[in-house]
């Protein structure tokens with residue numbers, strides 16, 4: 001894992017957006033894995049700005065989101081499809097037919113999960129996967145005790161996740177209880193991962209994910225097994241990382257990072 005600590009959440013999001021922009025520049029047909037949540041809003045704002053002001057071109061890009069709530073229609077503001085249309089898809093030139101989320105409205109959930117895995121395979125696999133970090137250490141909706149070899153499937157959300165996401169759904173009474181999510185095994189197969197976690201509320205769980213033991217109780221810790229995973233964070237979330245001085249030193253001295261140190 002490479003850990004990059006930036007002074008604040010704004011700069012951390014901008015770096016994540018820039019790494020995506022560069023990947024898209026290098027490979028216009030990029031297969032991009034996307035995430036939702038408040039942390040990602042700044043990343044999508046920046047990608048939309050780059051599209052508007054610098055002509056960042058998504059015409060050949062294809063996207064796959066990590067997860068979607070079960071039983072929430074695409075037009076419902078709680079759905080991740082709605083979130084993605086609002087924060088990214090409706091603001092850039094991504095053909096909607098090239099955007100994919102698991103189908104939380106499917107009559108046959110198991111078939112929909114198999115179909116999602118098949119669509120990812122047919123696209124040639126995911127080149128770059130953006131990831132957020134749940135309060136309980138989840139990536140996607142891989143809640144504690146998820147198999148580290150799991151594939152796309154339905155999961156019951158933990159009380160912690162319900163509390164974390166309820167404000168985005170108009171309160172606990174409107175919060176969906178179940179979701180479809182790529183599995184940890186699905187995520188570990190992507191070519192490159194970018195985990196973005198910012199803010200003091202993520203500090204303790206980020207330290208467990210990055211420096212703790214690999215455990216299904218913190219599914220983000222499985223990213224330690226990934227050969228190409230960059231963790232982008234801010235000072236607030238990095239506060240309890242034991243090796244933070246070393247991470248800062250690497251970012252300041254590693255030639256590959258030179259273009260990104262501004």
Ligand code: GLP
Pocket residue numbers: 035036037038039040066067131132133134138139140141161165
């Ligand atoms: C949801 C998503 C996760 C995401 C998390 C982070 O739970 N399923 O993929 O990592 O939100 O949320 P936030 O950025 O709001 O902290």
